[in-house]
Amino acid sequence: MTDAILSCSGISMDFGGVKAVDDFNAVIGKGETVGIIGPNGAGKTTIFNVFSRIYIQTAGTLAFNGESVDHVDQVGMARRGLSRTFQNIRLFSGLTVLDNVKVPLDYKGEYTMAEAVFHLPRRNRMEKAVAEKAMQTLELLDLAKYADSSATALPYGLQRRVEIARALVSEPKLLMLDEPAAGLNPEEVLQLVDFLKEIKSKFEGIALLVIEHRMDLIMNLCEFLYVQNFGRTIAKGTPAEIQEDDAVLAAYLGEENI
Amino acid sequence: MNSYQLGLIMNSCISVIQVMGVFIITSLAGMFSLGQASFMAISAYFTFILARSLDLPIILTAIVGLGISALCAFIIAIPTLKLRKDYFALITMGFGEMISAIVVMCEKYTNGSIGYSRIPKVEHIFWLILAITAFVVYFAWALKRSRFGRMCIALKTDETAAKSFGIDTYRLKIKVFIIASCISGLAGILYGLKNRVITPDGFSWNLSAEMQIFLFFGGTNSLTGAVLSAFLLKLLPEMFRSLELFGQSLQVYRTAFYCVLILLVINFRPNGILGEKEFSITTVRRWVSRLLGRKKAEGGQDD
Numbered sequence A: 001m002t003d004a005i006l007s008c009s010g011i012s013m014d015f016g017g018v019k020a021v022d023d024f025n026a027v028i029g030k031g032e033t034v035g036i037i038g039p040n041g042a043g044k045t046t047i048f049n050v051f052s053r054i055y056i057q058t059a060g061t062l063a064f065n066g067e068s069v070d071h072v073d074q075v076g077m078a079r080r081g082l083s084r085t086f087q088n089i090r091l092f093s094g095l096t097v098l099d100n101v102k103v104p105l106d107y108k109g110e111y112t113m114a115e116a117v118f119h120l121p122r123r124n125r126m127e128k129a130v131a132e133k134a135m136q137t138l139e140l141l142d143l144a145k146y147a148d149s150s151a152t153a154l155p156y157g158l159q160r161r162v163e164i165a166r167a168l169v170s171e172p173k174l175l176m177l178d179e180p181a182a183g184l185n186p187e188e189v190l191q192l193v194d195f196l197k198e199i200k201s202k203f204e205g206i207a208l209l210v211i212e213h214r215m216d217l218i219m220n221l222c223e224f225l226y227v228q229n230f231g232r233t234i235a236k237g238t239p240a241e242i243q244e245d246d247a248v249l250a251a252y253l254g255e256e257n258i
Numbered sequence B: 001m002n003s004y005q006l007g008l009i010m011n012s013c014i015s016v017i018q019v020m021g022v023f024i025i026t027s028l029a030g031m032f033s034l035g036q037a038s039f040m041a042i043s044a045y046f047t048f049i050l051a052r053s054l055d056l057p058i059i060l061t062a063i064v065g066l067g068i069s070a071l072c073a074f075i076i077a078i079p080t081l082k083l084r085k086d087y088f089a090l091i092t093m094g095f096g097e098m099i100s101a102i103v104v105m106c107e108k109y110t111n112g113s114i115g116y117s118r119i120p121k122v123e124h125i126f127w128l129i130l131a132i133t134a135f136v137v138y139f140a141w142a143l144k145r146s147r148f149g150r151m152c153i154a155l156k157t158d159e160t161a162a163k164s165f166g167i168d169t170y171r172l173k174i175k176v177f178i179i180a181s182c183i184s185g186l187a188g189i190l191y192g193l194k195n196r197v198i199t200p201d202g203f204s205w206n207l208s209a210e211m212q213i214f215l216f217f218g219g220t221n222s223l224t225g226a227v228l229s230a231f232l233l234k235l236l237p238e239m240f241r242s243l244e245l246f247g248q249s250l251q252v253y254r255t256a257f258y259c260v261l262i263l264l265v266i267n268f269r270p271n272g273i274l275g276e277k278e279f280s281i282t283t284v285r286r287w288v289s290r291l292l293g294r295k296k297a298e299g300g301q302d303d
Helices: A044-051 A074-080 A097-106 A113-117 A121-140 A156-168 A186-202 A215-221 A239-244 A246-253 B003-028 B036-053 B058-080 B085-105 B125-144 B147-157 B159-163 B169-195 B205-218 B223-239 B250-268 B281-302
Strands: A004-015 A018-029 A033-037 A059-064 A082-084 A174-178 A207-211 A224-229 A232-237
Touching (some): A004 A044, A004 A207, A018 A044, A018 A207, A018 A232, A033 A044, A044 A174, A074 A082, A074 B159, A082 A156, A097 A121, A113 A121, A113 B125, A113 B147, A121 A156, A121 B147, A156 A174, A186 A207, A186 A215, A207 A215, A224 A239, A232 A239, A232 A246, B003 B125, B003 B147, B003 B205, B003 B223, B036 B058, B036 B085, B036 B169, B036 B205, B058 B085, B058 B169, B085 B205, B125 B169, B125 B223, B147 B159, B147 B169, B159 B169, B205 B223, B205 B250, B223 B250
Parallel strands (some): A033 A207, A082 A174, A174 A207
Antiparallel strands (some): A004 A018, A004 A059, A224 A232
């Protein structure tokens, strides 16, 4: 087995009296593709928010790349190499597509504010490098021709792609996609699967964690699945195993006999 | 140009500098400060009192004055910027009132509400103000186009998303607030040098609010709009000073006029007159070529 990029044990998240996630355990290996599926309200996005440290779990421990990250905040987690997209698209509306994709590279920019203001050589060199990197990522997602348009003026499907580009540009170790196929038609879903497989070959060692409702995507893409219902894990295994699992069928299709 | 007209232009330039300070806080980082006038007061009072009492050149004490503004900004920023945005607006407003009160209280040094007027005369004040205005506008423009500008706009539109891309929003906000306060302080010093007298009333809450009004009028995301509206809205009321309505100068109705203007802008152009549009060479070129193209087409029809 490969090393784990992210592992968690006994993760619980309460909001007042509501247990959104109850005792979640998972291990994601380097370069693996893992899916979390489950009906609405099963706590999938909450798990993402705990992993990216928007929420701090009420119980349980979390480790990233072999290091305990229980006390790391959102910024620290991003800087360690975890990147994500959002279920409700959250692009930066005041910026162009290209600038949106540049943002994840900006915190590690090496030029100072004085250099920025006086357009000194290092500023220009770094800006050029950042622009090139962002442009490459856009080309990878076939978005180059939209580079200068306003991000939020694009159609929904393209905005999703821009979000993926923005999450990929920093070459994360773990990329988390929150319902990447929402609002796409079946043909686009197949394209997305191909594209995500291409990413895995281009970015060596990148692990993917995907939340999805669309079975066509999940079954084609993921090597391992966790099935959530009402905050609990009701099944885990390979896609083939999950398709045969009684508890999963019950959760999705209702009980067989009453 | 006579000295009255030069004075008007200098006032407008100082207004542009003030609005640039607010632009950096509000338009770039999305924070709403209602106390920027107090930083003008801090810098101006420290600069001129130190220059007088220690007999130092203005340029030295101005640096000290700006430094003290920066320090004050840093001290209020540390606890306040952890709070939600609306609390930040409230606390900056309270800070502004506090500074006015302190100026009145320390009568011994500041001459209280009568105003401090022992301000040295500076040669070529017009060109000095013009040059500093140009530099400050350039500064804001360069900042907006750099990685800092992008991070600020990301922070403004979605703080959670910005954090999830590794941007330390708390430190960024502190930085931005300090820079903006230094710019406000600069405006305060120039204001003092130009008018040769500073009073606590001159740096009251009205002035802080006026800066925000100018900014919103011009366009919350447009540097061009902010500069134009800061310059023109300061200048136009003066031009109508001689006009009379109901036996009083139009100047008296200025506040009412601003209010109507703001209501109209918020109703019909919620993003300000210019919205997100920026002046750039390419846009101008496009306009010119479009104009020329139209002329050619018209010429063709004539033939």
